[in-house]
Amino acid sequence: MKRQIFAPEHDAFRETVRSFLAREVLPYYEQWEQDGIVSREAWRAAGKQGLLGLAADEEYGGGGTADFRYSAVLAEEFTRAGAPGLALGLHNDIIGPYLTGLATEEQKRRWLPGFCDGSLITAIAMTEPGAGSDLQGIRTHAEDRGDHWLLNGSKTFISNGILADLVIVVAKTTPEGGAHGLSLLVVERGTEGFERGRNLDKIGQKAQDTAELFFHDVHVPKENLLGELHGAFVHLMTNLAQERLSIAVAAIAAAEHLLEITTEYVKEREAFGRPLATKQHIRFEIAEMATECAVTRAFLDRCIEDHSSGGLDAVHASMAKWWATELQKRVADRCLQLHGGYGYMTDYPVARAFTDGRIQTIYGGTTEIMKEIIGRSLLG
Numbered sequence: 257m258k259r260q261i262f263a264p265e266h267d268a269f270r271e272t273v274r275s276f277l278a279r280e281v282l283p284y285y286e287q288w289e290q291d292g293i294v295s296r297e298a299w300r301a302a303g304k305q306g307l308l309g310l311a312a313d314e315e316y317g318g319g320g321t322a323d324f325r326y327s328a329v330l331a332e333e334f335t336r337a338g339a340p341g342l343a344l345g346l347h348n349d350i351i352g353p354y355l356t357g358l359a360t361e362e363q364k365r366r367w368l369p370g371f372c373d374g375s376l377i378t379a380i381a382m383t384e385p386g387a388g389s390d391l392q393g394i395r396t397h398a399e400d401r402g403d404h405w406l407l408n409g410s411k412t413f414i415s416n417g418i419l420a421d422l423v424i425v426v427a428k429t430t431p432e433g434g435a436h437g438l439s440l441l442v443v444e445r446g447t448e449g450f451e452r453g454r455n456l457d458k459i460g461q462k463a464q465d466t467a468e469l470f471f472h473d474v475h476v477p478k479e480n481l482l483g484e485l486h487g488a489f490v491h492l493m494t495n496l497a498q499e500r501l502s503i504a505v506a507a508i509a510a511a512e513h514l515l516e517i518t519t520e521y522v523k524e525r526e527a528f529g530r531p532l533a534t535k536q537h538i539r540f541e542i543a544e545m546a547t548e549c550a551v552t553r554a555f556l557d558r559c560i561e562d563h564s565s566g567g568l569d570a571v572h573a574s575m576a577k578w579w580a581t582e583l584q585k586r587v588a589d590r591c592l593q594l595h596g597g598y599g600y601m602t603d604y605p606v607a608r609a610f611t612d613g614r615i616q617t618i619y620g621g622t623t624e625i626m627k628e629i630i631g632r633s634l635l636g
């Protein structure tokens with residue numbers, strides 16, 4: 257089915273993204289995977305190319321558009337290229353809304369120009385060693401000390417954790433914490449007492465730095481409170497819908513791409529004197545995956561359109577997230593199987609997609625938590 261959600265300006269943007277990937281990302285990607293981190297120059301180049309801060313106002317150097325289809329194009333192209341390490345989607349779609357939607361005018365002037373030109377790389381730190389799915393269990397806390405917050409605690413699994421210049425930290429600002437006692441505090445690189453732990457060794461997404469963060473008596477200026485005091489839970493619930501859609505968009509793009517490369521592979525690879533593609537089992541595998549991808553694509557494109565016009569709710573974003581990421585996981589596994597032993601070799605894209613994609617059903621809210629959200633909306 258021909259996709260109908262894009263206009264010529266989105267197609268032109270897609271070409272820009274493709275040439276950016278060919279020029280600034282793919283030649284360096286293997287090195288970044290070995291290093292466990294991408295270069296800061298790549299972020300600068302993305303800023304220069306206009307790929308950062310798509311939704312930020314033009315006066316701060318942003319793209320000035322709330323049209324999520326541009327973000328979708330970016331996610332699709334980075335996924336097809338097998339380059340999730342340069343986490344522009346995290347910066348734009350997941351962290352961007354906190355800065356554009358919650359920051360005061362003064363904070364916008366301080367942070368958005370760097371956010372848009374790639375000199376301020378961002379992270380969001382919710383998860384802790386003892387609190388992932390259940391954010392009400394967060395223990396990192398900040399005490400009101402008059403002109404500053406005194407922040408103590410630790411976070412783990414934070415994407416961009418090593419590179420980040422600005423980290424939005426979710427912390428308890430009342431002794432009990434929970435739904436009405438959490439706030440968002442922005443901690444800046446170089447603040448005394450803010451330390452980074454290891455760059456964590458993951459099974460996939462090797463070029464993406466994922467780290468532990470530690471806060472020991474960190475003085476966070478009062479003017480670095482983002483959004484409402486004790487309002488973090490509501491802010492998170494509002495913005496997590498876009499985060500989930502963004503992950504789902506990458507998931508369906510990954511599944512479609514895996515299907516394409518596997519379709520080509522089974523046409524070329526021969527066994528028992530004939531191409532694999534002549535065997536009924538293989539044909540059924542491809543047919544089933546193509547059907548599942550097409551059905552999912554229709555739903556996802558509708559979600560992208562709804563979100564671009566401000567109409568996607570948290571429940572449908574949760575449906576998109578668990579469904580598309582579970583599909584990605586199934587397709588990656590089946591496509592790897594169809595590649596035989598070659599599928600297990602890391603120089604084959606299918607192997608990389610298998611390990612890179614495995615996290616998708618976990619971060620941004622697990623499949624189980626997505627089903628909880630949907631179930632709660634239907635059953636109370």
Ligand SMILES: Cc1cc2nc3c(=O)[nH]c(=O)nc-3n(C[C@H](O)[C@H](O)[C@H](O)COP(=O)(O)OP(=O)(O)OC[C@H]3O[C@@H](n4cnc5c(N)ncnc54)[C@H](O)[C@@H]3O)c2cc1C
Nearest residue numbers: 380381382383387388389413414415618619620621622624
């Ligand atoms: C590569 C990577 C990058 C990440 N990036 C970030 C980041 O940038 N910022 C950030 O804050 N976090 C990040 N995370 C953390 C991620 O969001 C969490 O790992 C995730 O939310 C799950 O939390 P957890 O690991 O504590 O698992 P747990 O919450 O301990 O869950 C373990 C299992 O129990 C299930 N479970 C939990 N509660 C329920 C329930 N009520 N009903 C049924 N099943 C349940 C879960 O679905 C899961 O299968 C990242 C993680 C990884 C691995």
